[in-house]
Amino acid sequence: MQTEKVDKKEQIMDAAQSLFAAQGYEGTSVRDICQHAGVNVAMVNYYFGSKEGLFEKMVEHKASFMRGKLEELLKDQELTPVEKVDRIIGIFVERMFSHRDFTLTVTREMSKSKRQSVHEMMAAVFFRNMSLLKQIIEEGIRKKQFRKVDSDLCISTIHGTIANLISAELMLKMLDPDLNRSVNLYEDPSFRKRVIHHLRSVMRHHLLKESN
Amino acid sequence: MQTEKVDKKEQIMDAAQSLFAAQGYEGTSVRDICQHAGVNVAMVNYYFGSKEGLFEKMVEHKASFMRGKLEELLKDQELTPVEKVDRIIGIFVERMFSHRDFTLTVTREMSKSKRQSVHEMMAAVFFRNMSLLKQIIEEGIRKKQFRKVDSDLCISTIHGTIANLISAELMLKMLDPDLNRSVNLYEDPSFRKRVIHHLRSVMRHHLLKESN
Amino acid sequence: MQTEKVDKKEQIMDAAQSLFAAQGYEGTSVRDICQHAGVNVAMVNYYFGSKEGLFEKMVEHKASFMRGKLEELLKDQELTPVEKVDRIIGIFVERMFSHRDFTLTVTREMSKSKRQSVHEMMAAVFFRNMSLLKQIIEEGIRKKQFRKVDSDLCISTIHGTIANLISAELMLKMLDPDLNRSVNLYEDPSFRKRVIHHLRSVMRHHLLKESN
Amino acid sequence: MQTEKVDKKEQIMDAAQSLFAAQGYEGTSVRDICQHAGVNVAMVNYYFGSKEGLFEKMVEHKASFMRGKLEELLKDQELTPVEKVDRIIGIFVERMFSHRDFTLTVTREMSKSKRQSVHEMMAAVFFRNMSLLKQIIEEGIRKKQFRKVDSDLCISTIHGTIANLISAELMLKMLDPDLNRSVNLYEDPSFRKRVIHHLRSVMRHHLLKESN
DNA sequence: CATGAATGAGCATTCATTCAT
DNA sequence: CATGAATGAATGCTCATTCAT
Structure with missing residues (x-):
């Protein structure tokens, strides 16, 4: 589903946002994020290339509200x-x-x-x-x-x-x-x-x- | 001897302070700190019990100026x-x-x-x-x-x-x-x-x- | 259509041959091969069953010249x-x-x-x-x-x-x-x-x- | 012990040599080597810096007989x-x-x-x-x-x-x-x-x- | 009080493969 | 016959910590 796909990326970014906030970037593991987002560990690299890529994309995505x-x-x-x-x-x-x-x-x-x-x-x-x-x-x-x-x-x-x-x-x-x-x-x-x-x-x- | 020990502890806390500032707590490894302080890797646990102990002692020690x-x-x-x-x-x-x-x-x-x-x-x-x-x-x-x-x-x-x-x-x-x-x-x-x-x-x- | 399929299989085997030569069997990933062959990642398993199957078929196919x-x-x-x-x-x-x-x-x-x-x-x-x-x-x-x-x-x-x-x-x-x-x-x-x-x-x- | 240390490095290089021969460089995992050598996984990186470093050192060491x-x-x-x-x-x-x-x-x-x-x-x-x-x-x-x-x-x-x-x-x-x-x-x-x-x-x- | 060696858990990432369509 | 998404196992490697001396 189109919506499904968007959801997974967003779920990951949502989980990342709150975990990064609570524990810091280095204090949060990709496994942690994926577990909270309910997706497979490999999805972060599949969608965002790397943990750093996820961070960057998340910031860009979430910054839009400003x-x-x-x-x-x-x-x-x-x-x-x-x-x-x-x-x-x-x-x-x-x-x-x-x-x-x-x-x-x-x-x-x-x-x-x-x-x-x-x-x-x-x-x-x-x-x-x-x-x-x-x-x-x-x-x-x-x-x-x-x-x-x-x-x-x-x-x-x-x-x-x-x-x-x-x-x-x-x-x-x-x-x-x-x-x-x-x-x-x-x-x-x-x-x-x-x-x-x-x-x-x-x-x-x-x-x-x-x-x- | 007595002064040596104090020096080493302080060296470690100094190195820790600047590295924590630059890279964050989780982004800084104990090895990193010890290398900058010029002491053995085991010294942090020896003196401060753990990385967290070092952080706590460092904050306490450095906060005195306030x-x-x-x-x-x-x-x-x-x-x-x-x-x-x-x-x-x-x-x-x-x-x-x-x-x-x-x-x-x-x-x-x-x-x-x-x-x-x-x-x-x-x-x-x-x-x-x-x-x-x-x-x-x-x-x-x-x-x-x-x-x-x-x-x-x-x-x-x-x-x-x-x-x-x-x-x-x-x-x-x-x-x-x-x-x-x-x-x-x-x-x-x-x-x-x-x-x-x-x-x-x-x-x-x-x-x-x-x-x- | 029929020729398309044969072409794709051959493209994969060609890419596999040169990559295996340059990097070895284990040093070459299926993704690598598919990217060079310009086909989807799933095609290798679809056509050849597995990476090992591709290797076997490639050897058989390429050995004919001898x-x-x-x-x-x-x-x-x-x-x-x-x-x-x-x-x-x-x-x-x-x-x-x-x-x-x-x-x-x-x-x-x-x-x-x-x-x-x-x-x-x-x-x-x-x-x-x-x-x-x-x-x-x-x-x-x-x-x-x-x-x-x-x-x-x-x-x-x-x-x-x-x-x-x-x-x-x-x-x-x-x-x-x-x-x-x-x-x-x-x-x-x-x-x-x-x-x-x-x-x-x-x-x-x-x-x-x-x-x- | 001095001999102990030398032994561990050599044990690793010995295991590496025979596994690399049997399975190739990429086909052999560091875990595999360490298991055969009876040492901890981290020892390869401790002694040789990396898997590649181990390979290089092993070749240098074993080439001496020539x-x-x-x-x-x-x-x-x-x-x-x-x-x-x-x-x-x-x-x-x-x-x-x-x-x-x-x-x-x-x-x-x-x-x-x-x-x-x-x-x-x-x-x-x-x-x-x-x-x-x-x-x-x-x-x-x-x-x-x-x-x-x-x-x-x-x-x-x-x-x-x-x-x-x-x-x-x-x-x-x-x-x-x-x-x-x-x-x-x-x-x-x-x-x-x-x-x-x-x-x-x-x-x-x-x-x-x-x-x- | 001090250390080099060693450890096991955990890290980000990549793998070949499979699934739903 | 074809594909993008998804998976779980494995990869090389680093971590804070502990041990024997």
């Missing part, structure tokens, strides 16, 4: 720069939380020197999204609506805050024991709201010449 | 809360940049489900420092000098920004090509100043009721 | 024994050089203990040709034209010399660097002539009671 | 060229028969294109011995004791005859059923004598201007 909306945002003439930043923060939090396995994996593997090509591919995927944010901030500065902030480091602040919340779940729950109430913190709408509100507040205070 | 100064800071009655935050940002940037191998490793391995005990130990190490920062922020709120901000998420913003700068070096250099000039970005004093200034500015705008 | 002329030679009453030996040497050199891939493969695989049936089949193929040569030599001895030579070992000398030239090409070119001039040594008529002349000379001196 | 005596022979001023050839034939037959596993393996693997370095190493090993024989024949020609024969092809005749007898044992026994009497043909002194006598006779008739 593309699209951001470009529209940039072109929208109706929105003010601060509204754009507000929206971009919302999109980032929603997407990175929804795809936290992917976020975790990419964040972690991006800083390794092994597998240079994968490394660069991931940097490029992120770079694309991040440079849009940079353009929006610089647009705000040009329009004199924003202070002359360090746009590159603003990106690290936004992205770093969200990534940190995902990777340091345990520490976060030690700091705020209330968070243990949520069965799944990142799917809890009130937590998402809290994070979005915090980040928007931080950025508004930082970017706008007169704080609200 | 302790000390922060407690003094909290007790210092002369400093205002905002001055404390400024100082703490300076300390964090300097230390995390100086010990970026350690930061990278801990950030990455902290989010793995395997090796639960290590996981918890690392969270505890970080928690200790982070909760001091939290106390300072809440002290500022109590003294009506700060807005009623989300202190837990402020910690993620500070820590996440710095960690992001360390782990996403490649993407950062794609955003700001000027950074390629530095041979070693994280040792470059002007870059450190830039980061500290950005973070202090972000936090001051966010925390203080009237922006400077 | 049959035919030799029987006529034996029956020819006009030719003297020494003329028959001369001719047989010519035929062997021409054929073994022209089909050096086959010669190489058979020579190599004949001495393996695995795949007993293949082993015996190949020995039988060769035995058939070699026993004709033996009969001719013994005819010469009977007719008192030849010395009482060791006919079995004469066969090894003729066959072994030619086979050695094919399998030790590299060493041969080290001994006589002039041979590097030929792009394809075994297709070079002057080299063939040289080998035929050498072998005829060796055998004439050995067989004939008075050397020419 | 060196030594031949050089002495060349220098011996007392012996006439024909006596030298007689002796060299005796030495070759004795050694190649005694080390028929090695002979078989090298003959077979020498003609493969994979593993180029091994290929060249083996050609060099053989070349060394064969070029000595060439020098002796050319010395005989220079001294007008031999005909102007093709010295390069004479080498193929001598080496090829012996190699053929080793690799085509089955066909040989079909030609001369008497040979089935010997439990181990190649260790049977009468067969060795027969082969030596044949080859000396062939070469004497071919080389000497007046046949005996």
Whole structure:
């Protein structure tokens, strides 16, 4: 079946994504992935050529969710720069939380020197999204609506805050024991709201010449 | 003899730290570490019991640099809360940049489900420092000098920004090509100043009721 | 359709022959063969039952070139024994050089203990040709034209010399660097002539009671 | 123990030699070799780096028996060229028969294109011995004791005859059923004598201007 | 306290083959 | 008669660890 085939490849990529997130790339064996995906060990090499090929294809496939909306945002003439930043923060939090396995994996593997090509591919995927944010901030500065902030480091602040919340779940729950109430913190709408509100507040205070 | 032993242990931990940072925990073999440290393969198990034991001891040993100064800071009655935050940002940037191998490793391995005990130990190490920062922020709120901000998420913003700068070096250099000039970005004093200034500015705008 | 099938079978056997010669039986994968033959992986098992079946069928099919002329030679009453030996040497050199891939493969695989049936089949193929040569030599001895030579070992000398030239090409070119001039040594008529002349000379001196 | 260590390496090389001879290089697995040698699978990689490394080291180690005596022979001023050839034939037959596993393996693997370095190493090993024989024949020609024969092809005749007898044992026994009497043909002194006598006779008739 | 040798489990990958269509 | 997908066993090799000294 056509659908069957697609399913197997996707099953493998799904299993890979969650196992890579939980155990890291090297900490996850192909056997592990195939067992979770319910397919034969040889299928990974049959479909993806190698474990590394699977990783690359998985990143490419899963990264697609990030593309699209951001470009529209940039072109929208109706929105003010601060509204754009507000929206971009919302999109980032929603997407990175929804795809936290992917976020975790990419964040972690991006800083390794092994597998240079994968490394660069991931940097490029992120770079694309991040440079849009940079353009929006610089647009705000040009329009004199924003202070002359360090746009590159603003990106690290936004992205770093969200990534940190995902990777340091345990520490976060030690700091705020209330968070243990949520069965799944990142799917809890009130937590998402809290994070979005915090980040928007931080950025508004930082970017706008007169704080609200 | 006594010093010899200590040296070898330290050599192993040094080699482990930099290799774990570059290749990850599972991506680094005990043989690799021992070869870099110039010691016999059996030494790791001899001294540390296991590879995992080495990791744990290495984290404990290398984490010591984080302790000390922060407690003094909290007790210092002369400093205002905002001055404390400024100082703490300076300390964090300097230390995390100086010990970026350690930061990278801990950030990455902290989010793995395997090796639960290590996981918890690392969270505890970080928690200790982070909760001091939290106390300072809440002290500022109590003294009506700060807005009623989300202190837990402020910690993620500070820590996440710095960690992001360390782990996403490649993407950062794609955003700001000027950074390629530095041979070693994280040792470059002007870059450190830039980061500290950005973070202090972000936090001051966010925390203080009237922006400077 | 009918021709298509035959073509595909032959394509597979052709690819198999040259790959087995270059890499050995075990060193060549069914996928390799099918890729070179431009057919589906499953075709080998479909047509030949198994890789071993392909090997057997290929040997049988390719061995046909050896049959035919030799029987006529034996029956020819006009030719003297020494003329028959001369001719047989010519035929062997021409054929073994022209089909050096086959010669190489058979020579190599004949001495393996695995795949007993293949082993015996190949020995039988060769035995058939070699026993004709033996009969001719013994005819010469009977007719008192030849010395009482060791006919079995004469066969090894003729066959072994030619086979050695094919399998030790590299060493041969080290001994006589002039041979590097030929792009394809075994297709070079002057080299063939040289080998035929050498072998005829060796055998004439050995067989004939008075050397020419 | 010092002796123990040497023993294990040698045990592995011994097992490798006989299995490579029986099944070919690719047809023999490292597990197979280690099982026969009574050692752990990892020892091959520990001692020899890889299967290929084992092959190379084994060839180098086992080839040593060929060196030594031949050089002495060349220098011996007392012996006439024909006596030298007689002796060299005796030495070759004795050694190649005694080390028929090695002979078989090298003959077979020498003609493969994979593993180029091994290929060249083996050609060099053989070349060394064969070029000595060439020098002796050319010395005989220079001294007008031999005909102007093709010295390069004479080498193929001598080496090829012996190699053929080793690799085509089955066909040989079909030609001369008497040979089935010997439990181990190649260790049977009468067969060795027969082969030596044949080859000396062939070469004497071919080389000497007046046949005996 | 130190080490080279050794181990067995596990790794990613490839194999010849078979299956469903 | 033909095929792309799938399989389980085997491949060479590396791993963290242990052992004998």
